[in-house]
Amino acid sequence: MGKLNIEDLQKIKDRVQVTGGMRSKEDKDIKVVVHMGTCGIASGARKVMSELLKIVEDKNLDIEIGQSGCIGICDREPIVSVIRKNEPQVRYGKVTPESIAEIVESHVIGGKVIDKYVLSHLPDNKAEGE
């Protein structure tokens, strides 16, 4: 897309789906977001991300993977959000390459939240503050 005019903003808005949310019908049913601010990367988010990509490839999973910034609670990094359609978004804290495997197996594939790793449940798919 070249230079935008004002109307184009709305067109993009209608088309695009934000990484950390679930809105349109074309979305994949499951999204996994790795939060990759400096704090996240410093605590190992890259390793988690590459492990996640490897698992998704190995298992040939039909899910969307995204990355986003720091959500503020830096000493619980790396943080990973799992968003399943019509379910509360779940954030996991202090994720490791080992625990991401468990999270994918149990929550992403099996639909079962692993409570011991949970940082917070968001009441719905909206971001805080909305």
Next chain:
Amino acid sequence: MKRYRSTVLVCGGTGCVAAGSLKVYEEFLKEIRKFKLEDEINLVMTGCNGICDQGPVIIVYPEGTFYSRIQVENVARIVEEHLLKGRVAKEFLYERPEADGTVPVFNEIGFFRSQHKVTRKNCGVIDPRKIDEYIAVDGWQALAKVLKEMTQEQVIEEVKNAGLRGRGGAGFPTGLKWQFCRQAKGDQKYIMCNADEGDPGAFMDRSQLEGDPQSVLEGMAIGAYAIGADKGIIYVRAEYPLAIELLTNAIDQAREYGLLGENIFGTDFSFDIEIMMGAGAFVCGEETALMRSVEGKRGEPRPRPPFPAIAGLYEKPTVLNNVETLGTIPIIIRNGADWYSSIGTEKSKGTKIFSLTGTIVNNGLVEVDMGTPMGDIIYDIGGGIPNGKQFKSVQCGGPSGGCIPKQHLDTPIDYDELNALGAIMGSGGLVVMNEDTCMVDTARFFLDFVQDESCGKCPPCRIGTKRMLEILTRITEGKGKEGDIEELENLGKLIKETALCGLGQTAPNPVLSTIRFFRDEYEAHIKEKRCPAVVCGSLFRAPCEHTCPVGLDAAGYVALIGNKKFDEAFDLILERNPLPGICGRVCTHPCESKCRRAMIDEPIAIRTLKRFAYDYACNGGKRTPYLSEKPVLDKDPVAVIGSGPAGLTCAYQLAKKGHPVTIFEKLPVEGGMLAVGIPEYRLPRDVIKSDIDRIKEFGVEIKTGVEIGKDKSIDDLYKEGFKAVFIGIGTQKGWDLGIEGESLKGVYNGLDFLRDFNLGEKMDGGKSAAVIGGGNAAIDASRTLLRLGYENVYLVYRRTKSEMPANEEEIEEAFKEGVKPYFLAAPLKIEGDGGKVSSLVCQRMSLGKFDRSGRRRPEPVEGTEFELQVDMVIPAIGQEVDAGKLFDGSGVEVSDRGWIKVDKYSYATNREGVFAGGDAVGEEATVIWAMKTGMKAASEIDKYLGGDGILVDAVRTSAGIDEIKPLVGEEVEEQAREKQKMLALDSRTGNFDETELGFDVETAVKEAGRCLRCDFGREAELARRIQQQ
């Protein structure tokens, strides 16, 4: 599927059923039907929740409200309040045993719950690498609105009306700055973004740039339109590589979409942005220095005016805004000034982002409404202080800011309120410090930072901060001298007034604010060569010794015990502490609170090891009295009033210096509160006797049943030949509750109750009693009642368990033994029947604002009265001096609150030769602190009477400790602290047998072997320094 408005889960686990949950379920069913809510409320019986002792447990969704211990009679209220009116029935909420009152919401952590994300709304939600995602959350709409609908003046008006103030720290109104620049004449104008975030511990700007870079670009574009600029520059530190990468990417994408560049949205507005990387000099955060740096010159500030809005970058009109300020602009334009200015306080609008670091549970970035109390950020969002430590202060605004102590936790986040406290909003760094932080050392750290970062252009900053740093360093090394504090204050004020730029003008703030709130800590370093937080390593041999009020060489006797030199250990203790049997049992052991071993696993059980040394020497082993010869008592005689720990210690140390001492005791027994306050199950009477007998062996005489002020006066003592007097009369009068019914029979003040019982009075065996208070007296009274056979002993306390002032071990034991706590409850009135107590009416409290003690103030909750059926009520809420006629005409001055007025270093009263100590002077009310005051007074009395005042050599006289190598090797393995044996719970009723049973030889040696020996090898160095002083 049928949908309900609310779901009520009643726990049907075995524990809850046993506690009556089936009946509660029936009652809910009945109440829900009564209000015809069946179609709205889904009532479910669930399996066990796992928190069985709180049963029956009720959880109400969608809120996740957690009610505990719900009885049938509570159900109607919950249904009416919560399900019908939608208000949480606070009085039934679950109280977390470990802390802070009530937790209304489940499965959500406070960290997010109490935040209000406005500027940071997109951070962590959108992909910062994709401009489309920013557009999908209404990004760039604000610029579109501005270009389509608003004139430049209207944009400035909107920002002014929003009340946005500069988030870089100084808080200048953003709209006004824009207006000045717009009005300035110039063919070329610039808008700049200050991303030179340099405060230690601050990283909110970096996170904004990394998480939502487009918002900053859009904010700059709007600003550029408003002031008439076509060029923007972002000045960002080179040490933020990810931020730079994402910003560069964001700019590229915005250019591709034509959101930066020529003729944006087809209008005649053109604007572009470039990134300049800074080398990380702190001073380049100052606006004029920053602009010099961009120009390629040396980053030094210049005098203002002219302000950059008139003559900035390349002497052209320039606006410089902070990242957070710019990131907020699009939201203000989109949502309107009215919306934005509805958030916050009168003079500080909107939200503020803080980076919360230091000793706090949740480290990270938080965004809160202006006006939020500081305490809410620290406790609700930050989760409080980890490891059971106490909050001490929070440094707000980094090296330019100041510290806020616990008495100001209720301060709202607001530019002007923070300034009034000597702190600043700053960029929003909050460094939380706990009790283990030395404020002098903290001030030194920040000053070291600014001194290092000073550009050197102006002398006040270059030389002044250097001088201040030298003084501070000297103080932390134990070389401080009288006048240093005043010198720091003078220099600080001078630098503030005369430095060229913000760096210098704010550099003294950390020093001035720590002096303002923690002057006593500076004084301790200077006058006593003591670091209360045990940080400044030059001042001490080992933390345990340094923390002990009487300076007991704990590391030394622990080392001796570890090497089975038990008699030597006992001797070493007796040098300073004449009451080892007593202290080994009831000391509040401040030494253990700073034990370095706690950094690995748990502190050394120092108190129990001291007890072991006593038990071994006085019971099992042969007794080895300290000093083989009795001192020759040929100096001036001294009278001591009161035979409590303060008086006993004073007398003992005076006798060691050759003074004949007579102690006058009002009561028929010796020992003061040790004998009539502390119950026998904690402190057996033969232990008191053996410790006191040893003192008497030195020639100290104790006359019981003599009340000074009644039987004779202080003047009479002088007439009898005493040359000095020490007063240690304690606090013997308990406070009344000040509520209705206190004169009924069966109301017994805690202190009177304990004293009368300990003096042998029979206490009529009732059935139920309520004890009011949270201190040691309350716990002692409660446990005594249980032993007397009371079936129900309720402990009513208006705050929560974590705030109880009583010793933690005592609290635990009391609850184990069966004391039933009612936290967050306060007595309203005592009901009587025939002149006798029949019940206590209480009211539930909830925790409100922070008070001067740094704790949340309990506030009554209307309509939550409840009644406890009791035949005895024991108030134990505090105590005061009961001096009788002691001070009448004595010339000894007493404060309004009844404390004896003393000099806090010498414990001298205003009457020459008369000294005072212990609880009666209104300092810390513990046994060991009383002993400290007695010891210090003894030294001063000896000096007053012509002696040298030296009670114990500072250098170890006990031979051989330094030859004992630490038992712990280089590699320390975790090894749990040894626990002493306890009397079985079922053996504790009907008798007053001691509950703690101490260590046997094997356990004691093993425990002593855990000591890391912080003292090892420091003796010679310390001795040298003491000689120098």
